[in-house]
Amino acid sequence: MSATVPAKAALGPFENSRGRDSEVKPNIKDLSREELIDWLDQHKEPSYRSDQIRRWLLQRGVFSFSEMTNLSTALRDTMGREFSISRLPVLLKSRSRDGTEKFLFGLADGYSIETVLIPEGGRLTLCLSTQAGCGLGCTFCATAQMGLRRNLKSSEILDQIIEVQAVMGAGKQLTNLVFMGMGEPLANYEQTLKSLKDMTDARGGLGFSPRRITVSTVGLVPQIRRLMEDTKVNLAVSLHATTDAVRSRLMPINRKYSLAELIECCRALPLQRRKRITFEYILIQGINHEPADASRLSSLLKGIRCKINLIPFNPYHDSPYQPPTPAEVEGFKDLLMRRGFQVNVRQSRGQDVQAACGQLWADFRSERVNPKSSYIEHGV
Ligand code: SAH
Numbered sequence: 001m002s003a004t005v006p007a008k009a010a011l012g013p014f015e016n017s018r019g020r021d022s023e024v025k026p027n028i029k030d031l032s033r034e035e036l037i038d039w040l041d042q043h044k045e046p047s048y049r050s051d052q053i054r055r056w057l058l059q060r061g062v063f064s065f066s067e068m069t070n071l072s073t074a075l076r077d078t079m080g081r082e083f084s085i086s087r088l089p090v091l092l093k094s095r096s097r098d099g100t101e102k103f104l105f106g107l108a109d110g111y112s113i114e115t116v117l118i119p120e121g122g123r124l125t126l127c128l129s130t131q132a133g134c135g136l137g138c139t140f141c142a143t144a145q146m147g148l149r150r151n152l153k154s155s156e157i158l159d160q161i162i163e164v165q166a167v168m169g170a171g172k173q174l175t176n177l178v179f180m181g182m183g184e185p186l187a188n189y190e191q192t193l194k195s196l197k198d199m200t201d202a203r204g205g206l207g208f209s210p211r212r213i214t215v216s217t218v219g220l221v222p223q224i225r226r227l228m229e230d231t232k233v234n235l236a237v238s239l240h241a242t243t244d245a246v247r248s249r250l251m252p253i254n255r256k257y258s259l260a261e262l263i264e265c266c267r268a269l270p271l272q273r274r275k276r277i278t279f280e281y282i283l284i285q286g287i288n289h290e291p292a293d294a295s296r297l298s299s300l301l302k303g304i305r306c307k308i309n310l311i312p313f314n315p316y317h318d319s320p321y322q323p324p325t326p327a328e329v330e331g332f333k334d335l336l337m338r339r340g341f342q343v344n345v346r347q348s349r350g351q352d353v354q355a356a357c358g359q360l361w362a363d364f365r366s367e368r369v370n371p372k373s374s375y376i377e378h379g380v
């Protein structure tokens with residue numbers, strides 16, 4: 001870490017735009033399209049205004065009603081009296097040598113969440129958080145150490161996109177969204193679903209194709225089924241082990257939904273044409289990368305239209321595990337490829353800025369930075 005920017009410079013714009021009583025007014029971004037239409041109807045305004053307003057909020061990312069110049073002054077004033085427009089202040093921003101950028105955002109109640117921007121080839125992917133902390137206790141995950149602080153609101157999930165887009169400016173556009181930041185999206189199902197609706201709504205929402213959105217889960221079986229019925233987004237399942245004994249040790253959720261149950265659920269999902277489930281598999285030294293693991297993995301996934309992402313464990317401060325050697329990773333990959341699977345090795349991005357989930361928070365805590373008053377920019 002390097003220079004600390006004076007607190008005033010970091011907080012100025014947010015203080016100005018929030019206004020004094022923003023906490024008590026409902027945030028307009030928490031209204032669904034339908035709720036906003038109802039509100040407009042009560043105020044004798046036509047329903048098409050809903051998409052106009054939502055385009056200002058979600059596509060243009062404005063932070064004041066006065067900027068909504070295609071609406072009457074009277075409507076802008078009424079909205080300003082009844083609603084606030086949320087912002088997520090950036091508490092910490094870091095950029096890795098590989099181009100990955102990490103944002104630590106402050107929530108209104110003092111908790112903080114992480115969002116990671118990953119440039120890769122022609123893609124610009126944003127990795128979103130759905131909870132402050134996480135309650136699932138996976139033993140390899142830095143976020144798990146925090147425990148669950150709270151679920152994010154849909155607006156707080158969307159604001160991660162809006163704020164990062166504002167930092168990038170109009171010249172750069174996000175191409176992909178992945179729910180692989182802090183938290184378990186399917187443990188915050190309603191708000192995750194609500195945010196997905198706004199992300200994929202082309203009329204007034206962000207207009208992402210569902211094919212460019214991936215939701216990653218520890219494997220909450222009933223919610224996986226619901227997600228596949230409610231949306232057309234891609235599914236990624238964090239598998240990480242091939243026996244119940246090892247998986248339960250790594251992921252306590254396995255005691256509730258066993259490997260057999262999870263795999264059965266995945267096998268039965270109605271996948272649209274050309275769609276595949278992604279299985280994520282962290283490789284951890286001495287735990288899950290023997291040839292017998294590769295063999296069991298291929299038996300488990302046989303017949304499921306899928307791809308496998310191998311992720312060498314990304315160590316963090318005090319982490320109990322280590323990754324295998326690169327040769328061991330390649331060996332594991334080869335065994336799976338010989339069985340006909342599509343396999344990618346996903347190197348953790350932004351390792352020099354602690355970009356694995358939960359790590360920036362851990363870093364932040366250890367620096368004892370006051371989240372309300374400081375902003376730190378890492379060296380590029
Ligand atoms: N709760 C969801 C999404 C958040 S984690 C899930 O578990 O899928 C996103 C991915 O990062 C998951 O596959 C998770 O297992 C992986 N991950 C977490 N900590 C990691 C670490 N230290 N090294 C490598 N991958 C990690």
